[in-house]
Amino acid sequence: MLNVEIAGVMVSDTAMIVSGRTVQPGSPAGAGWLKLCPFCEAELPPQAVVRPGHCGGAECQQAHVRLLQHRKEVMWQEGYRTRAAEYAVQFGAERAVLVPFQNEALVPLPKTRRAEFLTHLRQIVAEAFGAAVPDEMVEGEVQTEQALDRAACATCQGFCCRQGAARNAFLYAHTISEQRSREPELTAEKVMERYEASLPEVSVDGSCVFHGGQGCVLPRQWRGETCNQFHCKEIYTAADVLEEIGGGAVLVVGERDGEARALGHLDEAGNWTHGGYL
Numbered sequence: 677m678l679n680v681e682i683a684g685v686m687v688s689d690t691a692m693i694v695s696g697r698t699v700q701p702g703s704p705a706g707a708g709w710l711k712l713c714p715f716c717e718a719e720l721p722p723q724a725v726v727r728p729g730h731c732g733g734a735e736c737q738q739a740h741v742r743l744l745q746h747r748k749e750v751m752w753q754e755g756y757r758t759r760a761a762e763y764a765v766q767f768g769a770e771r772a773v774l775v776p777f778q779n780e781a782l783v784p785l786p787k788t789r790r791a792e793f794l795t796h797l798r799q800i801v802a803e804a805f806g807a808a809v810p811d812e813m814v815e816g817e818v819q820t821e822q823a824l825d826r827a828a829c830a831t832c833q834g835f836c837c838r839q840g841a842a843r844n845a846f847l848y849a850h851t852i853s854e855q856r857s858r859e860p861e862l863t864a865e866k867v868m869e870r871y872e873a874s875l876p877e878v879s880v881d882g883s884c885v886f887h888g889g890q891g892c893v894l895p896r897q898w899r900g901e902t903c904n905q906f907h908c909k910e911i912y913t914a915a916d917v918l919e920e921i922g923g924g925a926v927l928v929v930g931e932r933d934g935e936a937r938a939l940g941h942l943d944e945a946g947n948w949t950h951g952g953y954l
Protein backbone atom coordinates (compact mmCIF):
# COMPACT_ATOMS: atom_id res chain seq x y z
CA MET A 677 0.00 0.00 0.00
CA LEU A 678 1.30 3.43 -0.92
CA ASN A 679 1.22 6.17 1.69
CA VAL A 680 1.83 9.82 0.89
CA GLU A 681 1.30 13.05 2.71
CA ILE A 682 -0.98 15.57 1.03
CA ALA A 683 -1.64 18.88 2.75
CA GLY A 684 -0.54 17.43 6.05
CA VAL A 685 -2.89 14.45 5.76
CA MET A 686 -1.52 10.96 5.45
CA VAL A 687 -3.23 9.42 2.48
CA SER A 688 -3.08 5.84 1.35
CA ASP A 689 -4.67 4.30 -1.69
CA THR A 690 -7.41 2.89 0.45
CA ALA A 691 -7.81 5.11 3.50
CA MET A 692 -7.25 8.55 4.94
CA ILE A 693 -5.93 9.00 8.43
CA VAL A 694 -7.62 12.06 9.87
CA SER A 695 -6.72 13.28 13.33
CA GLY A 696 -5.45 9.85 14.23
CA ARG A 697 -8.55 8.03 12.95
CA THR A 698 -8.51 5.96 9.80
CA VAL A 699 -11.52 6.38 7.54
CA GLN A 700 -12.43 4.94 4.19
CA PRO A 701 -12.96 7.94 1.92
CA GLY A 702 -16.25 7.87 0.09
CA SER A 703 -17.43 4.68 1.76
CA PRO A 704 -20.89 4.70 3.35
CA ALA A 705 -19.35 3.64 6.64
CA GLY A 706 -16.79 6.40 6.53
CA ALA A 707 -19.35 8.94 5.36
CA GLY A 708 -21.38 8.27 8.45
CA TRP A 709 -18.74 9.52 10.82
CA LEU A 710 -16.27 11.58 8.75
CA LYS A 711 -17.43 15.01 9.81
CA LEU A 712 -14.20 16.94 9.44
CA CYS A 713 -12.55 18.24 6.31
CA PRO A 714 -9.70 15.78 5.80
CA PHE A 715 -7.35 18.61 4.91
CA CYS A 716 -7.99 21.45 7.37
CA GLU A 717 -10.20 19.61 9.85
CA ALA A 718 -12.96 22.23 9.70
CA GLU A 719 -16.37 20.78 10.47
CA LEU A 720 -18.15 19.66 7.29
CA PRO A 721 -21.78 20.48 6.51
CA PRO A 722 -23.68 17.16 6.02
CA GLN A 723 -24.00 17.63 2.25
CA ALA A 724 -20.21 17.99 1.92
CA VAL A 725 -19.33 14.84 3.83
CA VAL A 726 -19.43 12.58 0.77
CA ARG A 727 -19.29 15.12 -2.04
CA PRO A 728 -17.12 17.07 -2.49
CA GLY A 729 -15.54 15.45 0.58
CA HIS A 730 -13.84 18.61 1.81
CA CYS A 731 -14.78 22.00 3.23
CA GLY A 732 -14.70 23.87 -0.10
CA GLY A 733 -11.80 26.15 0.84
CA ALA A 734 -9.43 26.91 -2.05
CA GLU A 735 -6.46 25.10 -0.52
CA CYS A 736 -8.53 22.10 0.48
CA GLN A 737 -10.02 21.97 -2.99
CA GLN A 738 -6.50 21.88 -4.48
CA ALA A 739 -5.45 19.22 -2.00
CA HIS A 740 -8.56 17.23 -2.92
CA VAL A 741 -7.67 17.43 -6.63
CA ARG A 742 -4.11 16.32 -5.86
CA LEU A 743 -5.52 13.42 -3.85
CA LEU A 744 -7.74 12.33 -6.76
CA GLN A 745 -4.78 12.61 -9.14
CA HIS A 746 -2.68 10.63 -6.75
CA ARG A 747 -5.28 7.85 -6.55
CA LYS A 748 -5.57 7.82 -10.34
CA GLU A 749 -1.80 7.55 -10.66
CA VAL A 750 -1.67 4.71 -8.11
CA MET A 751 -4.34 2.85 -10.07
CA TRP A 752 -2.45 3.42 -13.33
CA GLN A 753 0.79 2.14 -11.82
CA GLU A 754 -0.95 -0.90 -10.37
CA GLY A 755 -2.66 -1.60 -13.68
CA TYR A 756 0.66 -1.33 -15.52
CA ARG A 757 2.40 -3.75 -13.18
CA THR A 758 -0.50 -6.21 -13.12
CA ARG A 759 -0.76 -6.35 -16.90
CA ALA A 760 3.02 -6.62 -17.25
CA ALA A 761 3.04 -9.60 -14.87
CA GLU A 762 0.14 -11.21 -16.74
CA TYR A 763 1.87 -10.78 -20.10
CA ALA A 764 5.06 -12.27 -18.69
CA VAL A 765 3.12 -15.42 -17.77
CA GLN A 766 1.20 -15.43 -21.07
CA PHE A 767 4.33 -15.18 -23.20
CA GLY A 768 6.55 -17.35 -21.02
CA ALA A 769 8.96 -14.57 -20.02
CA GLU A 770 10.46 -14.01 -16.61
CA ARG A 771 9.42 -10.37 -16.62
CA ALA A 772 7.81 -7.91 -18.98
CA VAL A 773 7.36 -4.17 -19.38
CA LEU A 774 4.69 -2.33 -21.36
CA VAL A 775 4.92 0.41 -23.95
CA PRO A 776 2.35 1.92 -26.32
CA PHE A 777 2.08 0.69 -29.91
CA GLN A 778 1.08 2.08 -33.27
CA ASN A 779 0.90 0.40 -36.67
CA GLU A 780 -0.96 2.82 -38.91
CA ALA A 781 -0.45 2.27 -42.62
CA LEU A 782 2.45 3.80 -44.54
CA VAL A 783 1.05 6.23 -47.09
CA PRO A 784 2.45 8.88 -49.43
CA LEU A 785 2.44 12.25 -47.70
CA PRO A 786 -0.60 14.24 -48.92
CA LYS A 787 0.48 17.22 -51.04
CA THR A 788 -1.27 19.70 -48.73
CA ARG A 789 0.60 18.40 -45.67
CA ARG A 790 3.91 18.52 -47.48
CA ALA A 791 3.19 22.10 -48.59
CA GLU A 792 2.13 23.13 -45.06
CA PHE A 793 5.29 21.67 -43.59
CA LEU A 794 7.54 23.36 -46.15
CA THR A 795 5.82 26.70 -45.48
CA HIS A 796 6.54 26.28 -41.78
CA LEU A 797 10.12 25.28 -42.53
CA ARG A 798 10.67 28.33 -44.74
CA GLN A 799 9.36 30.58 -41.95
CA ILE A 800 11.58 29.20 -39.21
CA VAL A 801 14.62 29.11 -41.48
CA ALA A 802 14.03 32.77 -42.46
CA GLU A 803 13.66 33.64 -38.77
CA ALA A 804 16.83 31.80 -37.80
CA PHE A 805 18.84 33.30 -40.65
CA GLY A 806 17.44 36.78 -40.02
CA ALA A 807 20.00 37.13 -37.25
CA ALA A 808 23.80 36.83 -37.15
CA VAL A 809 25.32 33.38 -36.66
CA PRO A 810 24.70 32.75 -32.99
CA ASP A 811 27.64 32.21 -30.68
CA GLU A 812 27.82 28.80 -29.21
CA MET A 813 24.28 28.18 -28.02
CA VAL A 814 23.26 26.27 -24.98
CA GLU A 815 21.74 23.39 -26.85
CA GLY A 816 18.71 21.50 -25.75
CA GLU A 817 19.91 18.49 -23.88
CA VAL A 818 20.09 15.43 -26.12
CA GLN A 819 19.50 12.62 -23.71
CA THR A 820 21.68 9.59 -24.12
CA GLU A 821 19.60 6.80 -25.53
CA GLN A 822 19.54 3.89 -23.16
CA ALA A 823 19.08 0.33 -24.31
CA LEU A 824 15.63 0.29 -22.72
CA ASP A 825 14.60 3.48 -24.58
CA ARG A 826 15.67 2.02 -27.89
CA ALA A 827 13.92 -1.28 -27.20
CA ALA A 828 10.76 0.49 -26.04
CA CYS A 829 10.52 2.88 -29.00
CA ALA A 830 11.39 0.16 -31.52
CA THR A 831 8.63 -2.09 -30.17
CA CYS A 832 6.17 0.80 -29.96
CA GLN A 833 6.96 2.10 -33.45
CA GLY A 834 6.53 5.75 -32.52
CA PHE A 835 3.11 6.19 -30.91
CA CYS A 836 4.15 9.64 -29.66
CA CYS A 837 5.34 10.82 -33.10
CA ARG A 838 1.69 11.29 -34.03
CA GLN A 839 1.91 14.47 -31.95
CA GLY A 840 4.50 15.75 -34.40
CA ALA A 841 1.90 15.91 -37.20
CA ALA A 842 0.12 19.02 -35.98
CA ARG A 843 3.32 20.51 -34.60
CA ASN A 844 5.45 20.43 -37.74
CA ALA A 845 7.88 17.86 -36.35
CA PHE A 846 8.51 20.08 -33.30
CA LEU A 847 10.91 22.19 -35.39
CA TYR A 848 11.33 25.84 -34.40
CA ALA A 849 13.67 28.69 -35.34
CA HIS A 850 15.91 27.83 -32.38
CA THR A 851 16.32 24.27 -33.74
CA ILE A 852 17.78 25.84 -36.88
CA SER A 853 19.85 28.37 -34.89
CA GLU A 854 21.42 25.52 -32.95
CA GLN A 855 22.52 23.95 -36.22
CA ARG A 856 23.96 27.28 -37.41
CA SER A 857 25.83 27.54 -34.15
CA ARG A 858 27.35 24.09 -34.73
CA GLU A 859 27.90 24.64 -38.46
CA PRO A 860 28.67 28.35 -39.06
CA GLU A 861 28.96 27.81 -42.85
CA LEU A 862 25.40 26.54 -43.08
CA THR A 863 23.12 28.43 -45.49
CA ALA A 864 19.34 28.77 -45.50
CA GLU A 865 19.22 26.84 -48.78
CA LYS A 866 21.23 24.00 -47.31
CA VAL A 867 18.88 23.73 -44.34
CA MET A 868 15.82 23.71 -46.59
CA GLU A 869 17.46 21.05 -48.71
CA ARG A 870 18.44 18.82 -45.79
CA TYR A 871 14.90 18.64 -44.44
CA GLU A 872 13.15 18.48 -47.78
CA ALA A 873 15.44 15.71 -48.99
CA SER A 874 14.74 13.79 -45.76
CA LEU A 875 10.97 13.65 -46.29
CA PRO A 876 10.27 9.93 -46.79
CA GLU A 877 8.44 8.59 -49.84
CA VAL A 878 5.83 7.12 -47.54
CA SER A 879 5.19 7.96 -43.91
CA VAL A 880 2.90 6.76 -41.14
CA ASP A 881 -0.66 7.83 -41.88
CA GLY A 882 -1.65 10.84 -39.78
CA SER A 883 1.73 11.07 -38.05
CA CYS A 884 4.73 13.38 -38.31
CA VAL A 885 6.00 13.99 -41.84
CA PHE A 886 9.32 12.36 -40.87
CA HIS A 887 7.75 9.22 -39.37
CA GLY A 888 8.90 6.55 -41.81
CA GLY A 889 8.53 2.80 -41.80
CA GLN A 890 11.63 2.35 -39.66
CA GLY A 891 10.88 5.21 -37.27
CA CYS A 892 12.14 8.77 -37.45
CA VAL A 893 14.19 9.42 -40.58
CA LEU A 894 15.96 12.50 -39.17
CA PRO A 895 19.37 12.24 -37.50
CA ARG A 896 19.17 13.31 -33.87
CA GLN A 897 21.02 16.60 -34.43
CA TRP A 898 18.35 17.74 -36.91
CA ARG A 899 15.41 16.82 -34.67
CA GLY A 900 13.64 19.27 -32.40
CA GLU A 901 14.36 19.52 -28.72
CA THR A 902 11.08 17.84 -27.80
CA CYS A 903 11.92 14.82 -29.96
CA ASN A 904 15.33 14.49 -28.36
CA GLN A 905 14.10 14.79 -24.81
CA PHE A 906 10.68 13.20 -24.66
CA HIS A 907 10.11 9.96 -22.81
CA CYS A 908 6.60 8.66 -22.36
CA LYS A 909 5.24 7.66 -18.99
CA GLU A 910 5.45 3.99 -19.97
CA ILE A 911 9.22 4.27 -20.50
CA TYR A 912 9.74 5.89 -17.10
CA THR A 913 7.63 3.19 -15.50
CA ALA A 914 9.44 0.44 -17.42
CA ALA A 915 12.74 1.85 -16.14
CA ASP A 916 11.37 1.81 -12.57
CA VAL A 917 10.16 -1.77 -12.97
CA LEU A 918 13.53 -2.87 -14.35
CA GLU A 919 15.33 -1.17 -11.49
CA GLU A 920 13.01 -2.80 -8.96
CA ILE A 921 13.80 -6.25 -10.35
CA GLY A 922 17.52 -5.59 -10.72
CA GLY A 923 17.74 -5.14 -14.51
CA GLY A 924 18.51 -7.95 -16.92
CA ALA A 925 16.66 -9.28 -19.94
CA VAL A 926 13.04 -8.28 -20.33
CA LEU A 927 10.12 -8.82 -22.67
CA VAL A 928 8.82 -5.52 -24.07
CA VAL A 929 5.11 -5.64 -24.89
CA GLY A 930 3.63 -3.06 -27.24
CA GLU A 931 0.07 -2.53 -26.12
CA ARG A 932 -2.84 -0.73 -27.76
CA ASP A 933 -6.39 -0.43 -26.41
CA GLY A 934 -5.49 -2.81 -23.59
CA GLU A 935 -4.26 -5.58 -25.89
CA ALA A 936 -0.75 -6.85 -26.58
CA ARG A 937 0.02 -6.12 -30.24
CA ALA A 938 3.79 -6.51 -30.59
CA LEU A 939 6.66 -8.09 -28.71
CA GLY A 940 10.30 -7.13 -28.39
CA HIS A 941 13.13 -8.82 -26.52
CA LEU A 942 15.78 -6.84 -24.71
CA ASP A 943 18.67 -9.08 -23.68
CA GLU A 944 21.15 -8.58 -20.86
CA ALA A 945 23.69 -7.01 -23.20
CA GLY A 946 21.15 -4.36 -24.24
CA ASN A 947 20.36 -5.83 -27.67
CA TRP A 948 16.80 -5.63 -28.94
CA THR A 949 15.16 -8.10 -31.28
CA HIS A 950 11.66 -7.99 -32.63
CA GLY A 951 9.43 -10.72 -31.25
CA GLY A 952 6.64 -10.41 -33.83
CA TYR A 953 3.14 -8.97 -34.02
CA LEU A 954 0.03 -10.36 -32.38
Ligand code: SF4
Pocket residue numbers: 775776777828829830832833834835836837906907908909910911
Ligand atom coordinates in the same frame (compact mmCIF):
# COMPACT_ATOMS: atom_id res chain seq x y z
S1 SF4 B 1 8.66 7.51 -26.20
FE1 SF4 B 1 7.03 6.06 -25.66
S2 SF4 B 1 5.33 6.56 -27.04
FE2 SF4 B 1 7.21 7.48 -27.90
S3 SF4 B 1 8.02 5.95 -29.33
FE3 SF4 B 1 9.03 5.62 -27.37
S4 SF4 B 1 7.78 4.07 -26.32
FE4 SF4 B 1 6.54 4.92 -27.99
Ligand code: SF4
Pocket residue numbers: 834836837838839840841845846884885886887888891892893894899900903
Ligand atom coordinates in the same frame (compact mmCIF):
# COMPACT_ATOMS: atom_id res chain seq x y z
S1 SF4 C 1 10.81 14.49 -36.09
FE1 SF4 C 1 11.09 12.30 -35.80
S2 SF4 C 1 11.08 11.98 -33.57
FE2 SF4 C 1 10.19 14.01 -33.98
S3 SF4 C 1 7.97 13.67 -34.08
FE3 SF4 C 1 8.79 13.55 -36.18
S4 SF4 C 1 9.18 11.36 -36.51
FE4 SF4 C 1 8.97 11.66 -34.30
Ligand SMILES: [Zn+2]
Pocket residue numbers: 713714715716717718730731732733736
Ligand atom coordinates in the same frame (compact mmCIF):
# COMPACT_ATOMS: atom_id res chain seq x y z
ZN1 LIG D 1 -10.75 22.17 4.49
